[in-house]
Amino acid sequence: MKNDEKILEIKHLKKKYDDTVILNDININIYKGEVVVVLGPSGCGKSTLLRCINGLETIQEGGIYLNGEKISNQDKKMHFVRQKIGMVFQSYDLFPHLTIVENILLGPIKAQGRDKKDATQEAEKLLERVGLLDKRNSYPRQLSGGQKQRVAIVRALCMHPQVMLFDEITAALDPEMVREVLDVMLELAKEGGTMVIVTHEMQFARAIADRIIFLDQSRIIEESTPQEFFENPKTSRAKQFLNVFDFEVVKHSDSNK
Amino acid sequence: MKNDEKILEIKHLKKKYDDTVILNDININIYKGEVVVVLGPSGCGKSTLLRCINGLETIQEGGIYLNGEKISNQDKKMHFVRQKIGMVFQSYDLFPHLTIVENILLGPIKAQGRDKKDATQEAEKLLERVGLLDKRNSYPRQLSGGQKQRVAIVRALCMHPQVMLFDEITAALDPEMVREVLDVMLELAKEGGTMVIVTHEMQFARAIADRIIFLDQSRIIEESTPQEFFENPKTSRAKQFLNVFDFEVVKHSDSNK
Amino acid sequence: MQDLGIRVLFEGKNLIRLLGGLWVTLRISLLSAAISIVLGILLGMVMNRKNPITRAITRVYLEFIRIMPQLVLLFLVYFGLTKAFGINLTGETAAVIVFSIWGTAEMGDLVRGALQSIPKHQYESGKAIGLTQLQIYCYIIIPQTIRRLLPLAINLITRMIKTTSLIVLIGVVEMVKVGQQIIEANRLTVPSASLWVYAFIFFLYFIVCYPISRLSACLEKRWKN
Amino acid sequence: LTGCASSSKVTNDVSSEQKTETTDTQKDDNAKEETSNGTARTLEQIKESGEIVIGVFSDKKPFGYVDENGEYQGYDVYLGNRIAKDLGVEVEYVPVEAASRVEYLVTAKVDIILANFTVTKERAEQVDFALPYMKVALGIVSPDSALITDASQLNGKTLIVSKGTTAETYFTENYPEVELLKFDQYSEAYNALLDGRGDALSTDNTEVLAWALENDGFSVGVDALGNIDTIAPAVQKGNTELLEWINNEIVSLADESFFHKDYVETLAPVYGDAADPESLVVEGGVIEQ
Amino acid sequence: MDIQFISKYLPMYVEAARLTVFIAFIGILFSVLLGFICSLIRYIKIPILHKIVDIYIELSRNTPLLIQLFFLYFGLPKIGIRLSSESCAIAGLVFLGGSYMAEAFRSGLESIPNIQRESGLSIGLTKMQVFLYIILPQAVTVSIPAFSANVIFLIKETSVFSAVALADLMYVAKDLIGLYYKTDEALLMLVMAYLVILLPVSIIFTLIERKMRYAGFGNQSSF
């Protein structure tokens, strides 16, 4: 569900750690309701890109704009900006000393100063949607990995972000749990949420994406629809990357020692 | 590559932890050169099965036989038996205080009492095959996850085991590393090694297996060829299990709020 | 007065005497540390057994040592033992005994912790390559335990060195005592000697302990993973 | 005077009683085990071993201290050296603490204590004193601004003393109202007085007189408090032979005015004019008041 | 064993024990405060201050308390600062304890993974809020074992205060040995006194620690 309202603009972004360039001349526009999946080999800078968007890293050149307003390298007002950008990380990043519902409410109440009753009601509604209402007073350690990631998504959602960033949030999960988390994301996508997703689940990427961005060696190499990208990658690097996920059957009856 | 020589026989195996039955009446025969993949939902007892075979767990009923000789619950001679059964675990289980080559040689030299020069030569040959000869004097912490698992495989191989057991050895790896490890296993399979593999990589399972064993709720539910299992599962449980790995495309142009 | 004070340090053999005192300090703490490490390893292995009796005994021993000030232990052994059993101990022997008793408890607890912190899969992968129980201990568990322990053991040495400052109170002539002798010998002529002598002893302790604790911190960092 | 009389009586009683009890078997045991058990060595064993072990102070100048060359010096050590010479043995000095001097003898860590050991009733129950070789009275030094001229003025005030000294015992028994601030070391006690941590300081009068001379603003307001106490060598209870030998030695040393010489050598340089040798030195174990 | 003697001097021990506990309590209270401030300074890396804190911590951790006390008690008056035995004891204990507490808090702060800070930031909290609501509560919990070990260590260290004429338990025991030669009785009472003070402290901390270790957050029932 994509319309013409640009939410996020990334212009000529350059990010260096010390002297190594991690991201170089990155240009991305993200429209309201769009789901963008970022793919690329390990270490190509996908996480770094999301972290730059969320202001967790300063950038060296270019700019990032949210609704036309510059948000890159704005240390002072960054916490306001982050309230509009939700982010979920790979490692279960819930706060272990708070219950599930406290985890979710910390942002709305302390950062946004919302009414506690109001926020609690919403939190519970969201928890119900991801099937975790009964865990509201549990602590994170009492939850499975998949449950934790669903709570992390709810925590981000409860801030009413304009964009959601997901960084390989299923990478550390068992297959069944992967599924329950991805289902929540598919649901969000259906409802028209704007999302930037980094993932290694190719089938999932293909199913959810409006647009695929393929990063390699600190640059955007390909940018296309999922169909095009998976069936007909333009560059050899993308082809090579996709190859990793295919296996040739070992013909046991043929091979012999 | 399967012939009629039975290497491993599991007869009416029953395994309990305290009072909960984890494995119930398991019967499996494994023939020389055969590759058996064990599938099943999380917690169904796949790891426990491999651990029983390797004598890391005592069993409550039934027996396990290697070349016709009973090996279950034989505490005294178990270390001799284990020299004939190689096992690789999910967690990188290299010994952190030894270099790569020392890790590999510990078994052949100390457990089998082999000649050091001989064993070293073989270890180096094996390392070369998995592309890690240059790391021979590194320590495990200097290796990536995929490299560590390849070393773990070499460590098991160097003992000349008759059967190799692999327990989700790629579960904690990045996709590219998954590939490099699985490739090593495919290679072994081609050469006619006898293997029992637990994995969550369905494509890989399909490619490498001679036979699939599907475990659920402590029993063997299905036992068939990969083709049959993936294309035409007999039980509804297996269907449900395989479903987890399929995604329906979210039609963004259709769904709208 | 102030310049007079520092002069005291360089009179006659005073400097050498203070260093001699430092040697006594080091001798006692290194000897005790060595004994503690050996006995502590044994104790740690005993504590790891599941036998309830040894557990109870070691627990009481550990708890008693943990909460008794070292100075009290020194008095107990130095005066108490002699009196109760008519055993005649020199202050230095008493100090070594006390420090060894104390250090063994500390070390034992560290060893127990280190043994328990070796992940279970290390034992299992040792088994999986066909090693016997003994071989697993020799080649896998003990070397790894030592890496975890060494920094802590070295740390124990600095703590022993610092604690030797107490043995002056049971009359052992070590660095502090020599310092007091110097102060006393000059008390009528150089009243500010105490400032300088104590500052110098403070400095000597620091010079000795600082490198050792740095070494321990370095090793710990290096062997962390 | 009374203190002396009572102590020497105790000494004599004990020596006459226990003279016969030292048997040959005991000697043999001791010879083997040296000082490893709680029984002191006999005179014979000491001579045999060629070395006598004497407990002295290492930090009480000018009675027993270690000089800047690491040598033991002082009034007590002067006597110790002579005893060793006359016994024909080497001497080993063991530094002792005021509070643990009795323990050193009881547990046979030393053969003799020559550490400014004041003769008291309680101590005489634990050890055997030989004839005295010195006498002292207590003195009290205090700041000129609030000079203490009588011990009773101290009631409710803080008096600084050194642990294990006669002053500590004396005030604990006779002036329980006086608050005592106790230090292990003399210098610590003096420093405490200088720093104003107490109203006065009490110890042997010779000592305070000498100190007051060096420190302006302080004077000795009381220079002879209580009874005159005697200071004597001590040995383990029942070690009669050694005790007798020391007594004889002290008596015979009177012929050469040994302790006057001792005074000139060790105390005079420190105390100078502050003290009179006659108020301090005892020759031949005889107190002449 | 002289029961009469024991009962006669028991009040002295009670008084001394009270003093020991008092000094230890005040000293530990301020140690915690100082340690907390120092660890904050190091955590935030306040420019010059954090170097000073580093030096303080190394000095304090690598020298014995006894010498620190002698210095405070006999050294400082020479430059015109005179502290009473009590203040000296407290100052010494705080000087020593501050660094130990700082290290305990530091290891707590360092043990909190960076992802916790980042996810706090990413839900729009300010840096201050992240510290207060996320880092601090976790760090304090993690430091509890080290903290309790330090408390026991510091209470034990009070035994050296007798050296600066503070009438604590050790001082009384030494007195009785020196004056009356009742070694057995004096030592027995000394050991009992420390047991009475430290055993409850040790047990309470063991319980708290166990609760923290096995239960963590939100599994109190398992304890």
Ligand SMILES: Nc1ncnc2c1ncn2[C@@H]1O[C@H](COP(=O)(O)OP(=O)(O)OP(=O)(O)O)[C@@H](O)[C@H]1O
């Ligand atoms: N704090 C840092 N300092 C220096 N280099 C860093 C830092 N963080 C990341 N890098 C480097 O930046 C590069 C990109 O890292 P990034 O985590 O963005 O990769 P990624 O595409 O997310 O990889 P993955 O798929 O493994 O998560 C890597 O080469 C990494 O080594």
Ligand SMILES: Nc1ncnc2c1ncn2[C@@H]1O[C@H](COP(=O)(O)OP(=O)(O)OP(=O)(O)O)[C@@H](O)[C@H]1O
């Ligand atoms: N030491 C143990 N004590 C008690 N129960 C155990 C123990 N180890 C495993 N179990 C239980 O046995 C069951 C099977 O565990 P197992 O590890 O074999 O499952 P699995 O099939 O390997 O799962 P996964 O795919 O998650 O690795 C689980 O329900 C687990 O909770």
Ligand SMILES: [Mg+2]
């Ligand atoms: Mg990443």
Ligand SMILES: [Mg+2]
């Ligand atoms: Mg498993």
